[in-house]
Amino acid sequence: MTQEIRYGKLIGASLGPGDPELITRRAWDVLQSGARWVYPVKKAEQASYALAIVERSGLRIPADAVELVFPMTRDADALAKAWARAAQQTVELLATGRDVVFLVEGDASTFATFGHLARVVREQAPSIAVETIPGVSSFTAAAATAGLPLAEEDETLAVIPTAYGIGVIDHMLDEFDTLILLKVKPLLDDVIELLERRGLLATSCFIEKVGSPEERIVRDLASLKGETVNxxxxxxxxxxxxxRGELRRGCRRRQEREAAAHA
Structure with a gap:
């Protein structure tokens, strides 16, 4: 008779975008719970941005912490193999019965590696329990640091990767009061030119590596033209x-009843 494997829990610990003081109490406790640490790197034995956040917090990095390689490539086959390998490593660690905490920069539910890793892990071992610890996202931290409210009262907000292109960005500027453009590096000059045409340079702000020692805020966007940013x-x-169009307020059913009564 085959003995059933008792897996540990897979935990995605959000660390915030760079400032270790933004690590939540829940994530802080999990980091010191005895769970096995795993952290993402782009290449084997390369520095990990997520691990660096924890290092700045003063916590000691466990000797048995494990790196998982997630290469920066558009090669579908290479990506699939890397994800399968990382998931298999994670399942093997969880099979010891010990919890595994995956270090996530920013928030684990927002444009993060953790969600996909958790899905692939569950495909390999459906009984594995998964916990996601929420955290501070890069754009909420950036707005606070820059002193710019993301949305007030009835304002609208959208968050998109800049890779969607200038056409989509131009359209969305007409649909939302605040637009967050992530990963602006490849199209920065094109975006600056669009904002210049739209007369929005003065109400826009560039933030790089928010919360880290290398944090940079630039309000004069035109000065960034031609620069290779992080x-x-x-x-x-x-x-x-x-x-903006007219907003419908109050209870729709009540308004419809009142309209019918006066008909």
């Missing part, structure tokens, strides 16, 4: 000129 950068774009 991958971990974003733009907060406020569009105070946006035309």
């Amino acid at each position: 991958y971990l950068s974003l733009l907060l774009v406020k569009n105070p000129k946006r035309q």
Whole structure:
């Protein structure tokens, strides 16, 4: 008779975008719970941004912490093999019965590696329990640092990767009061030119590696033209000129009943 494997729990611990003081109490406790640490790297034995956040917190990195390689490539076959290998490593660690905590920069539910890793792990071993610890995202930290509210009262907010292209960004500027553009590095010059045409340079802000020792805030966006910025950068774009439609307030059913009564 085959003995059933008692897996540990897979935990995605959000660490915030760079400042260790933004690590939540729940994540802090899990990091010191005895769970096995795993952390992402782009190449084997390369520095991990997520691990660096914890190092700045003063916590000692366990000797048995394990790196998982997630290469920066568009090669579908290479990516599939890397994900399968990382998931298999994680399942093997969980099969010891010990919990595994995956270190996540920013928030684990927002444009993060953890969600996909958890899905692939569950495909290999459906009985594995998964916990996601929420945290501070890069754009909420950036807005606070820059002193720019993301949305007030009835304002609208959208968050998109810049890779969707200038056409989509141009359209969304008409649909949202605040637009967060993530990973702006490849199209930064094109975006700056678009904002210049739209008259939105003065109400936009560039933030790079927010919360880290290398944090940089640039309000003069035109000065960034031609510069190669860090991958971990974003733009907060406020569009105070946006035309809004009429809002429907209150209870719709009540309004419909009142309209019918006066008909």
